[in-house]
Amino acid sequence: MTVADRWLLPDGIEEILPPRARRAEALRREMLDLFDCWGYDLVIPPHLEFLESLTAGVGHDLELQIFKVTDLMTGRTMGLRADTTPAVARIDAHNLTDEGPVRLCYEGSVFHAQPASLGASRSPIQLGAELYGHAGPESDIEVISLMLETLSVVGIDSPNLDLGHVQIYRALVASAGLDRDQEQLLFDALQRKATCEVEELLAGWHVDADHLGLDIVSMFKALASLSGKVDVIAKARDVLVNAPLEVFAALDALENIAQAITRQYPKVNLYLDLGELRGYNYHNGVVFAAYVSGHGQAIAKGGRYDGVGRAFGRARPATGFSTDLKALLDFKPCDVEARTVIFAPADVDSAIVRTLRQQGLRVIIELPGQKTDAVSSGCNQQLAYRDGDWQVEAL
DSSP states (O other): OGGGTTTTTOTOOOOTTTTHHHHHHHHHHHHHHHHHHTTEEOOOOSSSEHHHHTTTOOOOHHHOOEEEETTTTOOOOOEEEEHHHHHHHHHHIOOOOOOOEEEEEEEEOOSSOOOTTTTOSOOOOOEEEESSOOOOOHHHHHHHHHHHHHHTTTTSOEEEEEEEEHHHHHHHHHHTTOOOHHHHHHHHHHHHOOHHHHHHHHHTTTOOOOGGGGHHHHHHHHHOOOOTTTTTHHHHHHTTTOHHHHHHHHHHHHHHHHHHHHHHHSSEEEEEETTTOTTTTTOOOOOEEEEEEEEEEEEEEEEOTTGGGGGGOOOOOOOEEEEEHHHHHHHOOOOOOOEEEEEEETSSSSSHHHHHHHTEEEEEOEEEEEEEETTTTTTTTTEETTEEEEEEOOO
16 A cells, blocks of 8 residues: 555545534434433443354344454454444343333444445444333334434434334245245345236245135235335235234234324324335334435334344343434534634643633644644634733634
8 A cells, every 4th residue: 555545444434524523423412312311221332242242133134244353362253343233132131130121222333344325334323222121012103203303303304204014024924834045035026026026936936825715926916015105004904804813913013103103293204115124134023214305225214123132041022223323414404603712822821721621611722833823723712911811802
């Protein structure tokens, strides 16, 4: 690497410079204060853990995103966390003993070996909240509501909110008796809304569940088109009339959540997609994502992931959401901050400067040989020696 190249950062790895860094820190504090008001306790997991802990119960997709290193002390493989949720699940399952609901929140950088999408950051500052120990839709409603309040902090009051429920697809797969490979192929086709391909796959596998009173092929095909407003749930009950009971339990939960969110946040544009299987290898219940016009990727997302703590010795119901603090910062209005910044000559009495700083004021002391003046140093006031005393005066 040449001297000229040493300042370069890897693709997708960014630094935050002044004054944006100050704004990011202010937003971080505001968000964590919001979470605290909702009863969520802050945890700070380590960035580096053994690989087994980082990937426990979360599927193969996340493992592909992890930067891996060898621990020279033990010879074991370690990784930089690509998602904070597994670490928080470990904390709830292993380090905390509460049997009732536990609310935890977090903020910190995560690192992706590959960008999640074209042009995406590989070092997002992940901010999120998780609720453990309650399996009902009430906890899903709480987490979605907190996500919407989080977006409201940066001025996003009417996002597009997508809702889905992976248990609908899981129940149909179980009824059809598909193996893991077949399940994945069908999953891929559904995500592309390729109904003809869905029909061809099921025909090729000779799926026939007539003996159960099920028309599995038509149900799988229907999933690709069951999307829209809340009334799509009523349509789903008709189309999936002979589906397993688990499907109707999922529809009931989804309807409950959708109605509650619509009542509490009437400005939110709610969209239901029963074929949406985001995070299918990880989530096992309701899944949700918030979008903003002109922003291609979800600005925040989450869902239910019961049982992840089993790998750490205690399976617990769990639901949560996460977002990227750096992405949110782009939506936060950049108000001009009216700060008092005082320029102090090199010969100023240090006790005066100390007193001003203790009052929370920003004081910049002139250094010997300094060529910049007070204004170019970003100051709007200065210390001047007048009538035998140091006084603060406007520039």
